[in-house]
Structure formats: C-alpha cells, structure tokens
Amino acid sequence: MDLTHRALGLHTTISRVQGGKLKSKKEIRIASLFKDAAPEFLKMIVVHELAHFKESDHNKAFYQLCEHMQPGYHQLEFDLRIYLTYRDLQGKAAE
Ligand SMILES: [Zn+2]
Numbered sequence: 061m062d063l064t065h066r067a068l069g070l071h072t073t074i075s076r077v078q079g080g081k082l083k084s085k086k087e088i089r090i091a092s093l094f095k096d097a098a099p100e101f102l103k104m105i106v107v108h109e110l111a112h113f114k115e116s117d118h119n120k121a122f123y124q125l126c127e128h129m130q131p132g133y134h135q136l137e138f139d140l141r142i143y144l145t146y147r148d149l150q151g152k153a154a155e
Pocket residue numbers: 062065108112118
C-alpha cells in the first residue's frame with residue numbers, strides 16, 4: 061500500500077464462494093473526497109488502478125503502463141500527493 065492507496069482506500073479484491081468455486085474480482089472504488097477534485101486526478105486514479113489489473117506491484121513495468129495510458133502520469137501522481145497533503149493540512153486547521 062502506498063500513500064495514494066492509503067489515502068483513497070482504493071482497489072480492493074473481493075473473494076466469495078459461488079457455486080462451490082472461489083471467485084475473486086477486483087473493484088475500483090473512488091473515495092468521495094474526489095467528487096470535488098480535478099478531473100485529471102480522477103483519470104489518474106483510474107489509470108493507476110487499471111495498471112494494477114496487470115501489475116500488482118509498483119514496479120518499473122507498472123509505471124511504464126501508467127505512462128502508456130496517460131502521458132504525464134508521474135507528474136499527476138506527484139500533484140495528487142501534494143493535493144492530498146494540502147487537504148490533510150486544511151482538515152487539521154479546521155479542528
Ligand atoms: Zn498502486
């Protein structure tokens with residue numbers, strides 16, 4: 061779990077037994093805080109999660125896949141971290 065995942069509570073794997081077989085499916089969930097986030101971030105999160113369907117780790121192949129789907133991916137992920145930190149600080153200031 062990286063910072064982005066912890067902050068968003070993203071990509072869960074659901075396992076359940078169906079007809080005697082164990083089935084797993086992956087779900088993409090986007091936290092409600094992203095309702096008011098920039099659309100670029102939403103796209104970035106979806107790209108990140110889609111890449112995880114193929115690569116489970118944050119390795120080189122994973123990031124190459126992200127960049128392939130969304131040029132400039134690295135910059136967006138960096139921006140997202142700043143955005144989340146900013147929101148975090150705002151939340152603390154309001155307490
Ligand atoms: Zn990830």
